[in-house]
Amino acid sequence: MMFSKACEYGIRAAVYITLQSLEGRRVSVTEIAEEIDSPVAFTAKILQQLTRNNIVHSVKGPTGGFEIDREDMDDVKLNMIVKAIDGDKIYVGCGLGLKECNANKPCPLHDKFVDIRTNLRTMLQSTSLYELATGLEVGLTYLKR
Template sequence: MLSKSAEYALRATIYIALKGSEDNKLGIDEIATAIDSPQSFTAKILQLLTKNNNVVSSVRGPNGGFYLTEAARKLPVRAVLEAVGENGVLTKCVLGLKECSETRPCPMHEQYRTIKAQLRQMFEKTTIHDLAEETRKGKIVINNRLVKKK
């Protein structure tokens, strides 16, 4: 349902929220390894997430890396999707039609409208912090192996 970019962006953001801080900035190598993503792809995704320090913050240099501010941790998951241009799942027609609407619906419009509303609610109510905490507790995973606790 989501693109690989969106999947990796969510995983990276959750990992950074879980392990990073202003005092403990994370490098691309660590993030890519932790989320099972190619390093070059992770770098491109982090570039989108750090644009204007909207979701992820970064510092260049030898002591640099990536982290989330307290304000960013409170952002809804939708902010991550928007940062990588993936909010179409919440707005577009499930069949990709340009003119799908209440007056000119596609064959799946009625069913998908309900699902889309549920997705929108989930992505707007769930915060980055919520997902990081669930990961910290071991209730969810962001890769094929559990993230080890500090």
Template sequence: MLSNSSKYAIKAVLFLAINSSKEQKIMVKDIYSSINVSEAYIAKLLQELARHNIISSIRGPKGGFYLTEEEKNQTLLDIVKVIDGENRVNACVLGISECNDENPCILHALVGPSKNIFLKVLETTTISDLTKDLPKAATFFPY
């Protein structure tokens, strides 16, 4: 359902939500090992998220990435749409381009309801929701 890129992006944003602020920016080198993905790849994802105002970034010696309180109110679906695009979110699980309610694939009736529930969770869960219980959220990362 989610690409690896979206999974990495969500993990990186959660890392930032737990560990950053406008005063305490986080560099890519401080994130990538916790996300378990290459530094260059997570940098590309974070730059894309910053370009779409999902996260904030500042360039320069005291720069890095961080989340504002307002950005923490964005949903997981906001992240996924930036990384994967809306088409992937709504795509058929078998990759059939003509699959829809009027012309369903063989798995449509089996997967459709679960997929709709999952999309609703992504649509209604904010970054802040996942980090409210900070001790529990913080154990998600070894940092």
């Protein structure tokens, strides 16, 4: 609706890893994909991106998998995940797709979009993985289906 599939899977995966890391569990791609209901191999690719961007931490070999440091659960905000996967088009782009659209030379929708975009950015910048995972833990929110 707003993000690419890749980004959606990325967020869901990161939240699930956070939830499990809170319990001290390291999780495999297989388990992640099962739990967030996403294609395994594709999810693996996305996790590689998150790993390269230091958003999650990966460990190879038996007992390996993905985890997130307690500290990072607070420090990693959604905007970092979105940026790592979808780039910054959400922040930069014009609602009507114009290359040069800004306050000086605005498209007809520019001003109307400013608020919406600002709200979105603020939300993404202020929402941490920890916050999202704890909602899950309490059973208030869900990641599947």
